Every structure is written in C-alpha cells, then in structure tokens.
Amino acid sequence: MIRTFLTLAFLATWCLVPGAFAAGDAPALEKQQWPFQGLRGSYSKDQLLRGYTVFTNACMACHSIKYVGHRDMMRAGFTEAEVQALAKNLDMSIDQKLLTAQDDQTAIETFGKVPPDLSLINKARAGLADYTFALLMGYSEDPELIHHSFPKGLPEGAHYNKAFPGHAIAMPNPLTGPDLVTYHDGTPATVEQMAKDVTVFLQWTAEPERVERQHMGLYVLIYLVLFTLLAYVTKRAIWKDVKGH
Ligand code: HEC
Incomplete structure (x- = not known):
C-alpha cells in the first residue's frame, strides 16, 4: 500500500514538475518563418544589407561582431567594390572585424555589464533566431505588466522585456521607433522590419x-x-x- 502510494506520488511529481518549469520565467516564443530555414533556405543580399544597416546604425554603438568583417560579406555575394564602399562609410578597412568603439570599462559603468558579442548570439540562446527577434520586439512600458513581474518596481537601470528571462534587461530598447535607418532598397523601416532584418543578419554572421x-x-x-x-x-x-x- 505504502509502495503504491509512493509510486503514485513519484509519478505525480514527475508529471507536474516539467509543467511547473514551463509556467516559470522562460516566456514562450512565437515561431517565425525565416527565409534561411529549411533545405532550400537562403539569404537574400538585400535583406542582409538591410540587416547590416540596422546593426551598424542601431547596435554597433554597444555590440561587436568580432568574427565577421566586411571582407566576409563577399562570401554572401557582395562584390569587393561593394564591401569597400560599406567599410569606407564606417572609416574601416575591409579586413577589420565589426568591433564596437565602446570600451568595456565604459560599458560596465553605464550598464553594469559588457554587452555580449553578437557573432554567434543566434546560436547561443534557447529559441535561436526566434529569441533574438522576440527580444527586440519584447520591450514594454505597460505599468500593469511591469508591476506584475516587479511589484516593488524595476531594478535600477533595468528595462522591462517580455522575452528576456527574468524580464529585467540592462539593454535599453535599441529599436525605439520606425525609420531609425533608411534602407537602400526603399523597404519601409518599421520596427518589426528592422528587428527581422537584423536577426537575419545575425543568423548569417553565426553561419557565414x-x-x-x-x-x-x-x-x-x-x-x-x-x-x-x-x-x-x-x-x-x-x-x-x-x-x-
Ligand atoms: C546602448 C547600448 C546597446 C545597444 C545600442 C544595443 N544593445 Fe544589445 N545589449 C546591451 C547590453 C548592456 C546587453 C546586456 C543585457 C543584460 O544582460 O541585461 C545587451 C544584450 C543583448 C543581447 C543578449 C540578450 C541575452 O539574452 O543575453 C542581444 C541579442 C542584443 N543585445 C541584441 C542587440 C541588437 C540586435 C541591437 C541593435 C538592434 C542591440 N542589442 C543594441 C546594450 C546595447
């Protein structure tokens, strides 16, 4: 009798615990359709260039992509003249990697930590590209939402983000509104479009x-x-x- 009870108790715990974890702090991510997915998945040069534009204008102030430089973009179909022109715009040589000008000390003073290198970020987090996109789209100033997670208020210097585990992220929202960039191909630069494009660019940097x-x-x-x-x-x-x- 006791054994049956113990077995049942064990089974009940075993069934319930994963549910308890699922209901915990890791928010469910919406699955996106990505052009690079699947057997015939690929990258369009236009979208990579849009993503590059977002990265260099809205992310590189804080983040590096230390494994990729302009020359590597030739592997994605850019010509040498094209990457030369892009690098020149940033006063860089095509062999330099995409490094931020922000030094670690300043970052720690400003954010309490050094922003992670983004070369491999799309492979480094559970949720992969879906996570990066959800993170960029996940900022909210809704007081009710914030109060729900932080009844005593957000920690000092933190920003509320639905996708970030724990919901308090040190990164301020980098995509605060549309038209932060102007795209070379005339695509309207909505927040969602910029988030998608930069996520695709970061997927490419993770697997050039x-x-x-x-x-x-x-x-x-x-x-x-x-x-x-x-x-x-x-x-x-x-x-x-x-x-x-
Ligand atoms: C003003 C500085 C700043 C800018 C600009 C910025 N970030 Fe961040 N980012 C940070 C900091 C600081 C962190 C560390 C956050 C933490 O761990 O709380 C971070 C973390 C991240 C992370 C990792 C989150 C995780 O799960 O650990 C990703 C992904 C990211 N940033 C992407 C981007 C992208 C893409 C852009 C451009 C659209 C961008 N960031 C622009 C400062 C910045």
Whole structure:
C-alpha cells in the first residue's frame, strides 16, 4: 500500500514538475518563418544589407561582431567594390572585424555589464533566431505588466522585456521607433522590419559558411548526375560489345 502510494506520488511529481518549469520565467516564443530555414533556405543580399544597416546604425554603438568583417560579406555575394564602399562609410578597412568603439570599462559603468558579442548570439540562446527577434520586439512600458513581474518596481537601470528571462534587461530598447535607418532598397523601416532584418543578419554572421555549403551541395549534385550519366553510357558501350559475341 505504502509502495503504491509512493509510486503514485513519484509519478505525480514527475508529471507536474516539467509543467511547473514551463509556467516559470522562460516566456514562450512565437515561431517565425525565416527565409534561411529549411533545405532550400537562403539569404537574400538585400535583406542582409538591410540587416547590416540596422546593426551598424542601431547596435554597433554597444555590440561587436568580432568574427565577421566586411571582407566576409563577399562570401554572401557582395562584390569587393561593394564591401569597400560599406567599410569606407564606417572609416574601416575591409579586413577589420565589426568591433564596437565602446570600451568595456565604459560599458560596465553605464550598464553594469559588457554587452555580449553578437557573432554567434543566434546560436547561443534557447529559441535561436526566434529569441533574438522576440527580444527586440519584447520591450514594454505597460505599468500593469511591469508591476506584475516587479511589484516593488524595476531594478535600477533595468528595462522591462517580455522575452528576456527574468524580464529585467540592462539593454535599453535599441529599436525605439520606425525609420531609425533608411534602407537602400526603399523597404519601409518599421520596427518589426528592422528587428527581422537584423536577426537575419545575425543568423548569417553565426553561419557565414552556410551559403557556400549550399552552393557546394548543388555542385556535388550536378557532379553526381553527370557522373551517373557517364557511368551509364560507358556501361552501355562496354556491354554492347560483350553481347555482340
Ligand atoms: C546602448 C547600448 C546597446 C545597444 C545600442 C544595443 N544593445 Fe544589445 N545589449 C546591451 C547590453 C548592456 C546587453 C546586456 C543585457 C543584460 O544582460 O541585461 C545587451 C544584450 C543583448 C543581447 C543578449 C540578450 C541575452 O539574452 O543575453 C542581444 C541579442 C542584443 N543585445 C541584441 C542587440 C541588437 C540586435 C541591437 C541593435 C538592434 C542591440 N542589442 C543594441 C546594450 C546595447
């Protein structure tokens, strides 16, 4: 009897605990449709350039992308002249990485911490690209919402964010309103559009080799098809003679 009770109690705990975690502080993320997802996923040069524009104008004051520089953008289909022009706009050489001018000491004095390098951020957080997007869209000044999580008020210097675990983030909302940037292709720069584009750019920085890998995959396929055809033709030619006897 006691054993049955213990087993039931154990099972009940086992079933309930994951539910308890799910209801905890990690907010559910909305799944987005990303153009880079799936077997045929890819990056459009226009969207990468839009994302780059958002990053350099609205993020790079605080964040670096230490693994990627302008020259790397040639791997995504930009020409040397194009990346030269982009780098020149920022007074950089194409071999310099996209480093912030803000030094760590100033960051700590201002925010209490150093903003993380964003090169790999889309792979470093649960929720991946969906998280980065939700974070950028997740700021709110709604007093009720804030009071619900922080009955005694937000911690000093923190900002309320729905997607950030714990909801108190040291980063001020970087996308405060539309038209923070002007896009080269005339796309209206709504907050959502800027959040999407910069998230796509950060996905690319996290895997710049993917575009090449996809091209490589295509070449391998073409090679295999040609090779199979050649093998077939050769086989026919050889066996024609054998059968002739
Ligand atoms: C004014 C400085 C500043 C700007 C501008 C800024 N950030 Fe941040 N960012 C921070 C700080 C500080 C943190 C650390 C926040 C924390 O851990 O509380 C941070 C953290 C992050 C994180 C990591 C969150 C996590 O889960 O740890 C991401 C992603 C991010 N920023 C993206 C961006 C993007 C994208 C932009 C541009 C659209 C941007 N930031 C602009 C200061 C900034």
